Amino acid sequence: MGQVNELILSKAGSNVELIPEIAKHLISSGGKRLRPMLTLACAEMFGYKGDGHVTLAASVEFMHTATLLHDDVVDESDMRRGKLAARKLWGNQASVLVGDYLLGQAFKMMVDVGSLEALRILSSASAVIAEGEVLQLGAAKNITTTEQDYLRVIEAKTAALFAAAAEVGPVIADQNEGMKLAARTYGMELGYAFQLVDDALDYGGSSADLGKDVGDDFREGKITLPVVLAIARGSDADRVFWKRCLEGEDVADGDLEEAIGLLKKYDALSETVDRARTYGDNALKALEALPGGAHNDALADAVAFCISRVS
Amino acid sequence: MGQVNELILSKAGSNVELIPEIAKHLISSGGKRLRPMLTLACAEMFGYKGDGHVTLAASVEFMHTATLLHDDVVDESDMRRGKLAARKLWGNQASVLVGDYLLGQAFKMMVDVGSLEALRILSSASAVIAEGEVLQLGAAKNITTTEQDYLRVIEAKTAALFAAAAEVGPVIADQNEGMKLAARTYGMELGYAFQLVDDALDYGGSSADLGKDVGDDFREGKITLPVVLAIARGSDADRVFWKRCLEGEDVADGDLEEAIGLLKKYDALSETVDRARTYGDNALKALEALPGGAHNDALADAVAFCISRVS
Numbered sequence: 001m002g003q004v005n006e007l008i009l010s011k012a013g014s015n016v017e018l019i020p021e022i023a024k025h026l027i028s029s030g031g032k033r034l035r036p037m038l039t040l041a042c043a044e045m046f047g048y049k050g051d052g053h054v055t056l057a058a059s060v061e062f063m064h065t066a067t068l069l070h071d072d073v074v075d076e077s078d079m080r081r082g083k084l085a086a087r088k089l090w091g092n093q094a095s096v097l098v099g100d101y102l103l104g105q106a107f108k109m110m111v112d113v114g115s116l117e118a119l120r121i122l123s124s125a126s127a128v129i130a131e132g133e134v135l136q137l138g139a140a141k142n143i144t145t146t147e148q149d150y151l152r153v154i155e156a157k158t159a160a161l162f163a164a165a166a167e168v169g170p171v172i173a174d175q176n177e178g179m180k181l182a183a184r185t186y187g188m189e190l191g192y193a194f195q196l197v198d199d200a201l202d203y204g205g206s207s208a209d210l211g212k213d214v215g216d217d218f219r220e221g222k223i224t225l226p227v228v229l230a231i232a233r234g235s236d237a238d239r240v241f242w243k244r245c246l247e248g249e250d251v252a253d254g255d256l257e258e259a260i261g262l263l264k265k266y267d268a269l270s271e272t273v274d275r276a277r278t279y280g281d282n283a284l285k286a287l288e289a290l291p292g293g294a295h296n297d298a299l300a301d302a303v304a305f306c307i308s309r310v311s
Numbered sequence: 312m313g314q315v316n317e318l319i320l321s322k323a324g325s326n327v328e329l330i331p332e333i334a335k336h337l338i339s340s341g342g343k344r345l346r347p348m349l350t351l352a353c354a355e356m357f358g359y360k361g362d363g364h365v366t367l368a369a370s371v372e373f374m375h376t377a378t379l380l381h382d383d384v385v386d387e388s389d390m391r392r393g394k395l396a397a398r399k400l401w402g403n404q405a406s407v408l409v410g411d412y413l414l415g416q417a418f419k420m421m422v423d424v425g426s427l428e429a430l431r432i433l434s435s436a437s438a439v440i441a442e443g444e445v446l447q448l449g450a451a452k453n454i455t456t457t458e459q460d461y462l463r464v465i466e467a468k469t470a471a472l473f474a475a476a477a478e479v480g481p482v483i484a485d486q487n488e489g490m491k492l493a494a495r496t497y498g499m500e501l502g503y504a505f506q507l508v509d510d511a512l513d514y515g516g517s518s519a520d521l522g523k524d525v526g527d528d529f530r531e532g533k534i535t536l537p538v539v540l541a542i543a544r545g546s547d548a549d550r551v552f553w554k555r556c557l558e559g560e561d562v563a564d565g566d567l568e569e570a571i572g573l574l575k576k577y578d579a580l581s582e583t584v585d586r587a588r589t590y591g592d593n594a595l596k597a598l599e600a601l602p603g604g605a606h607n608d609a610l611a612d613a614v615a616f617c618i619s620r621v622s
Contacts, residue, residue: 016445070411074404093385096407097444100381103411104438107418111430119422119430127415133408134327 003051004036007058011105022086022098026065029083034194034302035165036061042169042183045295052113052172059122060165062106067129067161069099074133075220118168125164132156136222141247143231143239145223151192159191166190182289189283190303196276197310199224200269203260204310215256221246225275227259229268238262273310280307314362315347318369322416333397333409337376340394345505345613346476347372353480353494356606363424363483370433371476373417378440378472380410385444386531429479436475443467447533452558454542454550456534462503470502477501493600500594501614507587508621510535511580514571515621526567532557536586538570540579549573584621591618 012023036057043053071077072085073092079085087095103126110119136153139145166187170179202217203226217224223246231242244250245259263269280303287296323334347368354364382388383396384403390396398406414437421430447464450456477498481490513528514537528535534557542553556562556570574580591614598607 014442014445016442016449018445018449019442070407074407092403093448094445096381096385097441097448100414101438101441101445103414104434104441107434108431108438111427111434114427116422116425116427120419123415123418123422127412127419130408130412130415131325131327131330134325134329134405134412137404137408138327138329 001033001037001040003054004033004040004057004061007054007109008061011058011062011109012102014101018090018094019098019101022069022090022094023065023102025083025086025089026068026080027061029080031061031065033061034306035064035161037302038162038165038187038190038299039169041295041298042166042186042290043173044169045291045293045299046170046173046175046179048169048173050172052115052118053169055109055113056118056122056168056172057165059106059109060161060168062102062109063122063126063129064161066099066102066106067133069095069102071133074137075216075222077216077220079216113172115168115172117171121164121167121171125160128156128160132158132160139223140221141249143223143227143242143246145228147225147228147232150223150225150228154192154195155188158195159188162191162194163188179290182286186283186286186290186299189279189286190306193276193279193283193303194306196225196272196279197306199226200272200276200310203263204269215259218245218256218259219249219251221249226263226268226272229271230263230266233266233268234262273307276310277307280304312344312348312351314365315344315351315368315372318365318420319372322369322373322420323413325412329401329405330409330412333380333401333405334376334413336394336397336400337379337391338372340391342372342376344372345617346375346472348613349473349476349498349501349610350480352606352609353477353497353601354484355480356602356604356610357481357484357486357490359480359484361483363426363429364480366420366424367429367433367479367483368476370417370420371472371479373413373420374433374437374440375472377410377413377417378444380406380413382444385448386527386533388527388531390527424483426479426483428482432475432478432482436471439467439471443469443471450534451532452560454534454538454553454557456539458536458539458543461534461536461539465503465506466499469506470499473502473505474499490601493597497594497597497601497610500590500597501617504587504590504594504614505617507536507583507590508617510537511583511587511621514574515580526570529556529567529570530560530562532560537574537579537583540582541574541577544577544579545573584618587621588618591615 008027012027013020039057039060040053069086072080072087073095077085078088110122132153136157139149139153163184167180167184170183231239245255283303284300287299290296319338323338324331350368350371351364380397383391383398384406388396389399421433443464447468450460450464474495478491478495481494542550556566594614595611598610601607
């Protein structure tokens with residue numbers, strides 16, 4: 001990971017001052033580097049000896065960072081990982097453009113590695129992520145979003161990059177389709193688990209743990225699984241409440257507390273965490289098809305870490 | 312070009328409704344398709360027989376379209392090619408995300424073609440374009456921008472994509488370094504000419520010709536070559552005027568007319584067009600190193616077309 005971090009910092013450089021400034025703000029603000037870790041472990045577990053996995057891991061983190069920059073603009077977020085969001089410090093304009101720059105750098109780095117298959121996997125993920133974000137934009141103001149709709153959103157916007165990050169490991173290590181599929185499945189299931197835990201934390205975690213304010217999703221009118229479950233089980237009066245807050249974005253003092261109360265009343269938070277655990281178990285199952293050893297253990301720890309954030 | 316247009320429309324498709332809606336709005340709104348034409352001509356002039364050039368041409372147009380979507384958000388533009396800008400119709404959020412989607416699709420299509428060298432050229436262009444836009448963001452509010460600063464901006468934000476679009480032609484047609492350099496130089500010089508003509512048109516063309524309001528650059532506080540030249544030659548009183556309008560973005564009725572008057576007084580528009588002609592001549596010179604025939608003629612016509620927009 002040390003090499004990945006070095007590469008990330010050097011490739012975030014540019015003669016245009018604002019670029020490294022913003023990139024370093026984000027990169028040094030304590031992201032978990034979960035995605036690049038998947039790429040490293042999924043290559044090294046096959047005894048891969050080159051340095052292409054480090055470059056791919058750094059590209060994956062750049063893709064993720066670019067997404068964060070654009071997301072904050074789209075969601076009009078004020079905070080990111082407990083710090084002011086880049087857009088609050090440098091403006092929306094710079095956030096959009098520096099995101100574009102990081103995406104361009106990510107592709108350049110992938111090209112350096114020279115694996116067309118890894119390029120195909122990561123460029124597809126890039127299009128799918130954007131598709132997921134557009135989908136979420138449509139769902140954001142619609143309380144009739146179903147659980148299935150929502151799972152489609154998070155598969156695209158979160159799980160797809162986890163899946164791609166893991167899959168390029170066996171790809172670059174020249175493994176067979178079975179190994180690629182196992183790594184991809186592991187990443188995909190972990191991605192679902194990760195996102196559902198995030199969704200639950202947004203209503204249940206403490207501000208300090210989350211690194212951003214609790215209730216961001218609520219205030220931004222985002223429909224997440226806890227809300228979908230609570231609405232499905234709630235009364236008509238509840239629906240009026242959710243409609244006002246989420247579709248109308250008309251949130252008054254005390255509404256977040258009422259929302260959390262409803263989520264607890266209908267077990268929506270605990271059930272969201274239960275589903276995250278199920279996805280985590282699926283991820284662990286996929287690991288059984290992959291070589292055992294220290295890297296496999298690290299990937300299992302990543303699953304435990306994701307779930308532990310909420311329990 | 313028919314094949315390019317078909318591919319563009321099919322690859323702009325998505326199950327997420329908003330994406331084809333926005334993409335088609337932009338794609339069908341009468342762009343000149345200059346960049347993809349360069350790719351096609353620069354491949355076909357070498358007798359290239361595959362269909363990779365069509366795919367690369369479509370990717371180049373997608374990269375360009377993504378840039379337009381993000382630019383309009385960054386510049387807070389209301390109009391684009393005489394129509395309401397996408398961000399006015401669907402919002403900034405959708406414009407950012409659909410731009411990201413098109414960029415992802417562009418990379419996927421390039422990967423389909425399978426030329427790592429073309430991928431390297433186009434992904435580098437993508438990072439350079441974003442760098443140029445960030446650079447322009449910094450220059451936008453600074454009337455001490457020099458001619459050299461400005462040329463650096465347009466090389467990155469405009470000429471680099473023209474250069475890449477042309478260079479991938481001989482690359483995919485397996486030509487030698489000399490041919491690649493000639494095509495790249497042609498594209499780069501044409502790109503400079505194109506941007507300078509655009510800059511002059513923003514102060515001198517009629518609204519109908521330009522497809523967007525005259526004075527957009529002025530109202531957005533953009534420092535372009537005509538302004539750089541006029542400021543260098545102007546009085547202290549002129550500088551106070553430019554500072555108020557461009558740095559302060561404090562533009563009142565009659566200011567645009569006064570700006571145009573100053574640009575004419577100091578021959579700043581005609582000189583900008585003269586420089587565009589010089590770049591155009593350089594582009595024609597680069598063509599001499601490339602094979603003659605109908606495709607070479609079409610590339611020469613593209614230069615004449617660019618210049619003719621303003622004269």
